[in-house]
Amino acid sequence: MKLETVCSFCGKSQNEVKRLVASPDGVSFICDNCIDICKEIVKEQEQPIIPNKFVLPTPKQLKTELDKFIIGQDNAKRAMAVAVYNHYKRLNHNFTPSDENKVELDKSNVLILGPTGVGKTLIARTLARILKVPFANIDATTLTEAGYVGDDVETVLQKLLVNANYDIKKAEMGIVYIDEIDKIAKKAEGRNLSRDVSGEGVQQALLKMLEGSVATVPISQGRKHPHQEVIEMNTNNILFICGGAFVKLNSIIQERQTYHSLGFEHEEKPENQTYKFAKQVCPADLIEFGLIPEFVGRLPVVVSLDALDEDALVQILKTPKNSLVSQFQTIFKMDGIDLKFEDDALKEIAKRALALNVGARGLRTVLEEAMLDIMYELPNNTSGKTIVLNSKNLKPSYSVQDKISKFNTVAS
Ligand SMILES: Nc1ncnc2c1ncn2[C@@H]1O[C@H](COP(=O)(O)OP(=O)(O)OP(=O)(O)O)[C@@H](O)[C@H]1O
Numbered sequence: 001m002k003l004e005t006v007c008s009f010c011g012k013s014q015n016e017v018k019r020l021v022a023s024p025d026g027v028s029f030i031c032d033n034c035i036d037i038c039k040e041i042v043k044e045q046e047q048p049i050i051p052n053k054f055v056l057p058t059p060k061q062l063k064t065e066l067d068k069f070i071i072g073q074d075n076a077k078r079a080m081a082v083a084v085y086n087h088y089k090r091l092n093h094n095f096t097p098s099d100e101n102k103v104e105l106d107k108s109n110v111l112i113l114g115p116t117g118v119g120k121t122l123i124a125r126t127l128a129r130i131l132k133v134p135f136a137n138i139d140a141t142t143l144t145e146a147g148y149v150g151d152d153v154e155t156v157l158q159k160l161l162v163n164a165n166y167d168i169k170k171a172e173m174g175i176v177y178i179d180e181i182d183k184i185a186k187k188a189e190g191r192n193l194s195r196d197v198s199g200e201g202v203q204q205a206l207l208k209m210l211e212g213s214v215a216t217v218p219i220s221q222g223r224k225h226p227h228q229e230v231i232e233m234n235t236n237n238i239l240f241i242c243g244g245a246f247v248k249l250n251s252i253i254q255e256r257q258t259y260h261s262l263g264f265e266h267e268e269k270p271e272n273q274t275y276k277f278a279k280q281v282c283p284a285d286l287i288e289f290g291l292i293p294e295f296v297g298r299l300p301v302v303v304s305l306d307a308l309d310e311d312a313l314v315q316i317l318k319t320p321k322n323s324l325v326s327q328f329q330t331i332f333k334m335d336g337i338d339l340k341f342e343d344d345a346l347k348e349i350a351k352r353a354l355a356l357n358v359g360a361r362g363l364r365t366v367l368e369e370a371m372l373d374i375m376y377e378l379p380n381n382t383s384g385k386t387i388v389l390n391s392k393n394l395k396p397s398y399s400v401q402d403k404i405s406k407f408n409t410v411a412s
């Protein structure tokens with residue numbers, strides 16, 4: 001008796017399917033239905049988004065998440081959200097297997113401009129945290145051309161590798177923030193005959209890394225030596241964000257605009273227009289500033305941040321997660337004291353911080369100074385008390401006792 005031929009996968013007989021295909025040895029069979037299902041499975045597996053199941057939030061979701069930590073800077077947050085989204089979307093795309101029609105997407109690193117202490121590093125760091133990718137923050141001023149005293153540019157990658165717990169795959173998808181990039185601007189020509197090892201030299205050295213290349217990174221930290229253990233790291237999928245204050249950039253932009261407006265004279269002086277023009281920056285301005293053209297070309301996305309005003313500083317004091325107000329309240333709570341800030345106290349702190357001209361960084365300086373005497377007395381205060389700060393009792397006073405006695409300390 002002849003055995004009925006059935007699909008070895010679903011068990012259907014020849015009569016129930018369109019086609020049955022036999023294996024080369026003629027022992028097993030597969031039907032057209034099961035072939036279709038197998039095709040689907042293979043296709044699905046060919047699209048692992050980014051390794052480790054990277055779920056990419058939309059730019060809107062990224063912006064909403066940034067809003068929890070960064071006050072103001074709406075345009076910058078939007079632009080950064082889009083830039084980061086596009087970068088990781090590009091990764092998704094390039095990770096999928098290629099067919100002949102596949103377009104390879106190039107990398108777009110980001111240049112972020114804005115005065116000191118307004119959130120440049122914070123935005124970059126927060127984005128890395130939201131995406132759960134490793135982050136490295138390095139100061140461009142510590143870098144020198146290879147062979148000179150100072151850090152080679154590869155140190156940037158070494159830091160990223162350390163922060164990724166030496167997981168090379170993770171590190172290769174991380175975000176690197178290079179701060180103070182304006183400080184490695186080219187020195188004015190002719191001024192210095194020696195090589196510009198910490199300016200143009202570093203820009204040159206960074207080019208390959210920014211563009212995407214395989215770099216040799218020393219594994220152990222410390223001084224360079226020839227027998228160091230090294231690892232090869234591909235920078236093709238690393239997002240580089242370069243940030244700086246670019247203080248003189250405004251006058252360069254303004255000069256260009258005045259020139260192009262055929263003799264039209266701006267009435268305001270450049271210093272009154274701090275960062276008003278940063279949004280209109282073009283590559284030529286950055287080159288005039290001292291960045292070499294190849295370097296500017298590798299930072300196609302330019303984002304500018306605004307200076308923070310008094311209202312923004314008040315918000316920064318009280319609204320973000322881990323705000324300074326909640327940090328101080330936590331410190332006081334450890335001694336059993338409820339610390340309260342009245343609105344006018346927050347305004348006063350913001351006003352003093354604004355005068356320091358260092359952005360939101362001034363807030364901590366002002367608060368530390370204003371709270372020093374109270375914190376000195378803290379352990380002597382019995383717990384269960386409430387301290388209410390307002391603009392009057394916040395005023396710095398020369399006598400500790402006098403200052404403490406002015407505090408509205410009420411037993412609760
Ligand atoms: N827009 C903001 N919202 C909330 N907090 C902010 C904001 N800007 C700055 N801060 C606070 O100030 C600190 C310093 O900000 P950040 O390090 O981002 O400054 P920066 O723009 O990188 O300055 P620099 O040019 O000096 O490096 C942050 O850690 C944060 O606490």
Ligand SMILES: [Mg+2]
Binds near residue numbers: 122179
């Ligand atoms: Mg910074």
